[in-house]
Amino acid sequence: MSATGQQRSDPRTASVEPRRPAGSSDKRFRAARVSEIPPGARKIVEVEGRSIGVYNIQGAFHALRNVCPHQGAELCKGLVTAAVVSSGPDDFRFEREGEIVRCPWHQWEFDIKTGCMVVDGKVRTKSYEVTVEKFGVSVEEDYVMIHL
């Protein structure tokens, strides 16, 4: 879930059910000052014993658990980049600039806005989880708040 001020910004996230639904318990924790995470930046914070990456994508904040569901690497230390798409050989196009994080270990790509793998939007496959835990985020006064 994302938040711009109090508003949800990206309608695509509405179709994805987060494993921990935002607002379920809705305890809110200050993660950072808004000014610490300008657009395009991310900050890794510790909230209630959880390491969480807070991203600012074009003014909207997103919070991802800093654990890759594949083998447990610190996902949020990975490169933030674009989704690479193609219509055929030697055609490389870069879309959703700044919305994709690649894990530091095996370079699996995740959509920061949804927590889903780029190649597999399902919540789970038979053998392993493919979705990163996401948290609700809001902005209150000048703080980015994470909802646990």
Place this chain on the structure above:
Amino acid sequence: MQTSQAETPAPADKKSKAKRPIIDCDIHQISGMEEIKPYLPRHYRELVEAYGPAYPGGMHFNGGVGGRMADAYPEDGGRAGSDLALMQRQHLDRYNVAYGILTGEGYGIQATINYDYAAATCSAINDYTIEHWLSRDSRLRGSVMIPKQEPRLAAKEIDRVGGRADMVQVIVCNGATLPYGNRYYDPIYEACVRHNLPFTIHVGLEGEGINSPPTGAGYVTNYIETRCARPSTMAAHLASFIFEGTFERFPTLRVVLQEAGVLWLAPLLWKMDQEWKGLRVQTPWVRKRPSEYFREHVRVTTQPIDEPPSRALFDALLDSVHADETLMYCSDYPHWDYDSPKQALPKLADALADRVYYDTAAELYGLPPREKEAEG
């Protein structure tokens, strides 16, 4: 298969397993030209300074960041795999690695036709590894890099450093001019047997330099295709060892297959056993079922572990490759396709886990047995 009972580990059991000492059979300390140059004789040092290392290789892009885990680069700007303290913090200490087998870098030297330069470079890699790594952490063991394209020089290098207690295997790349069971390589196996060293085939350099093309269909375009083709080259080596009678000529020789995956071996073993029934008369020196040679002479390391679509399939195929006898954990640290000691493989039953994470490797490499686990 015993793994069915693994689904519901007791919490206390789980805790003790986190402290389980492990042996990691594939850790890449850096040993590129920059590091080893001081160990080269003057004439090669001067040539390298003038023209670069002249290693074959690099036809394909790699994965990760420069082929490494993005978080394995030291903060001082050094290269991944260059900093023992980081390796200790990030991997050895963190996961209770009791022994780590160093496998090095710079396998490109095994694909040049310049035999003498290859021999000098392999000696430099080995001397550098002994001085900069093995002497600095008692958990580490080394691999003898050899100029395998010239077996007599390779045997000389094995005789030079292979008698050391801290050198525990001989290592070559998967790419080759001839399958490794060919008698061309016999001087290497004579030396391996003399020093009781396993012969480890690590993926890489397929189709590079003087090596044969990476597939029977020719060269491939993309890195991912080379990775997909690696098992077929490894399969050719394995069948060669068995049907050339190499294990009959060298009854104590052990071979390790490294980094081409694991589960593809199951249908190969089935096929070899099946073909042998009808074609045995053409290779009558092969006296046992091929899979029996495999179980006795061959070990396989885990990384990159296959991820089949179901646990049942995974367990059945592990069973088919005789994992309790042949499989040994490895991480490939700090390379980009690193397998975490805790999360790469699904939870295995205790007896199998003891074999995979420690005992089989300890027996192969002559390392001390597992210390009793700390209580709770």
